Amino acid sequence: MHPAVRRLSCVFFALALAAGLRAQSTSAVQQNPNWWKNAVIYEIYPRSFQDSNGDGIGDLNGITSRLDYLQRLGINAIWLTPIYPSPQVDFGYDISDYYSIDPQYGTLADFDRLVAEARKRNIGIIMDLVLNHTSDQHPWFKESASSRTNPKADWYMWRDPKYVNGHREPPNNWLSVFGRSAWQWDPARQQYYYHRFYIQQPDLNWNNPQVRKAMYDVERFWIRHGVAGFRLDAITALFEDPQDRDEPYILGPDGKPLLDAWGDKEVESTYTDNLPEVHDVLRELRQVADETTSRKVILIGETYLDSVSDLRRMYGAHNDELELPMDMEVGFIGKLDVPLFRARINEAETEINGDQPLFVFDNHDNHRWDRFVTDDHRIDLGRMLAAVLFASRDTAMMYYGDEIGMVTTVPTRKEDVRDPIGITGWPKEKGRDGERTPMQWDSGIDAGFSAAAKTWLPIPPSYKTVNVAAEERDPDSILRWYEQIIALKKSDPALHSGEEIMLNTTDNNVLSWLRKSPGGEAVVVACNFTAQPQTVSFDLSAQGISGDRVKTLMKSPGEADTHTLRHIALGPYGVYIGKVE
Numbered sequence: 001m002h003p004a005v006r007r008l009s010c011v012f013f014a015l016a017l018a019a020g021l022r023a024q025s026t027s028a029v030q031q032n033p034n035w036w037k038n039a040v041i042y043e044i045y046p047r048s049f050q051d052s053n054g055d056g057i058g059d060l061n062g063i064t065s066r067l068d069y070l071q072r073l074g075i076n077a078i079w080l081t082p083i084y085p086s087p088q089v090d091f092g093y094d095i096s097d098y099y100s101i102d103p104q105y106g107t108l109a110d111f112d113r114l115v116a117e118a119r120k121r122n123i124g125i126i127m128d129l130v131l132n133h134t135s136d137q138h139p140w141f142k143e144s145a146s147s148r149t150n151p152k153a154d155w156y157m158w159r160d161p162k163y164v165n166g167h168r169e170p171p172n173n174w175l176s177v178f179g180r181s182a183w184q185w186d187p188a189r190q191q192y193y194y195h196r197f198y199i200q201q202p203d204l205n206w207n208n209p210q211v212r213k214a215m216y217d218v219e220r221f222w223i224r225h226g227v228a229g230f231r232l233d234a235i236t237a238l239f240e241d242p243q244d245r246d247e248p249y250i251l252g253p254d255g256k257p258l259l260d261a262w263g264d265k266e267v268e269s270t271y272t273d274n275l276p277e278v279h280d281v282l283r284e285l286r287q288v289a290d291e292t293t294s295r296k297v298i299l300i301g302e303t304y305l306d307s308v309s310d311l312r313r314m315y316g317a318h319n320d321e322l323e324l325p326m327d328m329e330v331g332f333i334g335k336l337d338v339p340l341f342r343a344r345i346n347e348a349e350t351e352i353n354g355d356q357p358l359f360v361f362d363n364h365d366n367h368r369w370d371r372f373v374t375d376d377h378r379i380d381l382g383r384m385l386a387a388v389l390f391a392s393r394d395t396a397m398m399y400y401g402d403e404i405g406m407v408t409t410v411p412t413r414k415e416d417v418r419d420p421i422g423i424t425g426w427p428k429e430k431g432r433d434g435e436r437t438p439m440q441w442d443s444g445i446d447a448g449f450s451a452a453a454k455t456w457l458p459i460p461p462s463y464k465t466v467n468v469a470a471e472e473r474d475p476d477s478i479l480r481w482y483e484q485i486i487a488l489k490k491s492d493p494a495l496h497s498g499e500e501i502m503l504n505t506t507d508n509n510v511l512s513w514l515r516k517s518p519g520g521e522a523v524v525v526a527c528n529f530t531a532q533p534q535t536v537s538f539d540l541s542a543q544g545i546s547g548d549r550v551k552t553l554m555k556s557p558g559e560a561d562t563h564t565l566r567h568i569a570l571g572p573y574g575v576y577i578g579k580v581e
């Protein structure tokens with residue numbers, strides 16, 4: 001296939017268009033233009049969710065077969081990590097064809113069925129759009145690499161070498177996020193190409209208008225197939241410094257450069273990330289999404305940024321860029337530090353022009369939330385983090401398996417590792433397999449994930465007790481907690497969209513806040529961030545609330561009930577949520 005200006009046959013195009021229109025016509029979730037505000041977005045790593053054909057790899061029909069479960073959980077949208085044809089070096093983030101589905105996952109018809117079935121359940125499908133790079137097996141790259149004069153010669157980031165004492169060297173010190181130089185020598189062109197990620201993921205040249213057009217056509221194609229939005233992969237990395245300046249080194253406490261897992265001096269990303277040009281592209285992507293007037297197509301950004309002001313800019317000066325840049329400042333705080341959580345949540349509440357925050361605690365690139373605590377209180381902590389996620393004024397993004405308390409299961413032997421960075425970076429960098437293990441549905445063969453003799457990653461030993469079937473039978477399970485708190489986020493006016501005001505702001509053990517709806521409904525939330533019991537007392541007179549009566553909406557299992565804001569007892573990592581009367 002050669003899809004620069006992709007020559008789709010008329011028949012194929014007509015079928016695709018018809019399928020897209022069909023999918024659009026039954027739109028329910030996206031008919032409300034604000035459907036994404038205060039929504040719950042569930043990330044699925046398709047390889048690991050449900051295998052329907054016994055090959056040990058999850059697939060689209062498997063996901064479709066689990067939609068009733070997801071509907072019961074109460075989610076509004078599914079973000080699918082990439083399902084396009086791919087050599088799977090980076091498990092789908094190396095795309096070789098943007099217009100199809102990898103046969104491992106199914107067909108375009110399976111995708112259309114998933115969209116239609118999800119929509120019947122009021123669930124939107126969000127596609128992962130990888131714009132920064134393609135696979136080196138993509139026809140665009142093959143053509144670009146074939147000579148310095150071909151029509152796509154300038155579609156990627158090609159540079160001449162630097163010669164030092166007669167030795168050929170890369171043009172500068174930029175490093176790949178996945179280790180080693182970000183420049184790969186290409187003998188045919190006698191030039192280097194830039195790859196922010198794996199060698200097999202060459203970066204596109206976003207200064208080239210043809211590249212932009214090609215990607216906007218991809219966006220249109222999936223909108224025609226009925227998607228509810230896009231998660232824009234590595235979106236802050238589209239542009240690099242035009243002068244190719246060396247990055248500054250990151251210095252350790254001794255003033256010497258830090259070394260990464262591969263033994264290279266770590267560098268900043270001043271010249272390779274979050275350059276201002278990305279905002280032009282975001283506006284253009286937004287315009288394409290807005291061409292669809294029959295429903296609201298949203299843009300979510302993978303935005304690891306350094307400050308709330310950078311985050312604010314991602315929404316656009318005129319709300320014309322991303323609906324939901326991910327706020328990584330809250331969920332990826334490395335420790336359970338109440339003042340830090342309070343400050344970061346408060347920033348999201350007060351310093352992004354009233355836009356909608358998107359909070360997230362884990363994903364397929366980072367250890368699951370169990371990274372915070374591994375002791376007996378793990379599930380208590382899970383309930384507490386769920387309270388922070390779902391009882392805040394935010395759109396909540398969760399990762400499959402969070403709701404049953406799946407644990408990160410890092411490989412213990414190098415020979416078991418599947419993620420390439422875990423192989424090249426072993427033992428310092430063990431890769432991302434630990435957070436990508438198969439979903440644990442029941443205590444049977446392959447945890448109900450597959451019928452294969454061998455699954456693509458092993459089933460973690462925890463599946464005997466940590467699984468959907470067991471937790472559906474247990475009224476005190478974390479799964480039940482997730483169902484209840486998600487339902488409350490939707491049904492309670494204060495928790496749905498009320499403002500969020502931090503309470504007891506000198507307390508270093510308990511994070512507490514008030515949610516207050518425009519209609520005057522008020523809910524207090526108290527989360528014990530410690531393994532020791534705590535008590536809290538609230539005086540809401542500064543918030544214009546004089547009474548102290550409260551009605552419990554949710555509390556961690558085993559907590560004593562209360563009717564007064566003057567005394568709320570919390571066990572280890574305990575949660576109390578109550579409606580002020």
Ligand code: NOJ
Pocket residue numbers: 090093130197233234302364365
């Ligand atoms: C971010 C994705 O989440 C990650 O899994 C991937 O490896 C890189 N972008 C490169 O696409």
